[in-house]
Ligand SMILES: Nc1ncnc2c1ncn2[C@@H]1O[C@H](COP(=O)(O)OP(=O)(O)O)[C@@H](O)[C@H]1O
């Protein structure tokens with residue numbers, strides 16, 4: 001405070017304190033009377049002092065700052081809310097919360113503005129949240145998302161092929177599984193239903209994990225099943241684990257996207273469709289809304305199924321400006337180039353262990369119990385300074401899948417039937 005008022009003189013009101021206390025005391029008893037008197041006296045002293053003035057002005061100023069920040073926050077919709085456009089009817093800004101649930105974007109084949117909407121969401125989220133607070137993963141078989149390849153918020157390169165998509169899905173599934181385990185551990189003792197609970201209990205804020213998938217329809221029919229199975233798993237519990245799917249598709253609720261996935265979307269944006277019947281049946285709009293949608297339909301206009309409003313998605317005016325806008329964004333948020341993780345088989349060291357220590361036995365009845373196999377493997381790891389050896393079960397899985405005949409009911413170890421592998425010798429001391 002630059003200017004402090006000179007402390008006012010003690011006023012007569014000061015004597016009212018003890019006096020009042022005595023009166024109350026007479027009424028109740030002397031001890032209470034003395035206490036109340038002292039409290040009122042102290043309060044009166046503080047109120048007339050310099051300190052009181054400073055405290056009061058600071059409190060007032062603090063409250064004001066807090067209130068105006070709060071107002072600004074609600075104006076922009078809060079930290080986890082991204083502005084995507086304007087409400088077509090009220091002309092107010094339209095926000096989407098990104099920490100509440102999965103998002104589906106639908107629209108007919110030709111330019112409905114699906115990708116533009118997804119990209120606006122991604123850019124908005126990156127502008128509001130740091131790369132520590134939101135982790136993006138992207139799959140786009142048409143390479144549209146590639147502009148975000150260098151963006152720090154993306155953990156891996158954008159997948160453009162089926163193989164790459166598999167790596168991305170694997171990475172997201174791993175996070176999902178880890179969190180699932182983590183939360184279960186907590187709920188053993190305490191309730192931990194979602195990432196907010198988790199933060200309240202542990203004090204640790206887990207990042208939002210968002211998988212952006214632009215048009216899975218680009219996948220060949222045969223390859224869809226495992227991918228959709230995984231998406232189904234992700235959407236069921238993902239939202240409570242802070243793992244979200246943002247998916248755009250031309251054909252919601254057909255063979256391309258089963259209802260069990262889209263039923264989990266918290267927000268669904270319906271862009272223009274070619275037929276009224278698609279809007280009524282596929283997108284479950286009633287006839288009036290569907291008719292209005294057909295009338296209003298143009299690129300960038302979406303019906304928001306949750307709030308039952310029409311959103312005009314932000315658009316800079318031309319394709320060139322849009323490209324410039326994304327380039328500016330990419331430059332601003334660019335980080336180091338990312339690399340695909342090395343494929344599992346190259347990452348692991350089983351192969352060389354296998355070549356060095358294992359040879360085919362002369363007779364097929366040759367048998368090695370898995371405890372023995374594992375001991376040989378671990379010795380080899382120690383000698384070769386392997387930092388993270390496989391666990392026993394992992395090693396056995398590898399052997400079973402790729403190399404050996406695994407048996408569970410023959411052979412002996414320490415005089416007992418044991419699990420192990422058949423037909424191989426382990427040359428290791
Ligand atoms: N919000 C919008 N406002 C105006 N035009 C848009 C908007 N979004 C998309 N468009 C137009 O549609 C074209 C295709 O958009 P895009 O998002 O790639 O469509 P989709 O992914 O649905 O095929 C854009 O290049 C642009 O010309």
Ligand SMILES: [Mg+2]
Nearest residue numbers: 114115144214
């Ligand atoms: Mg597109």
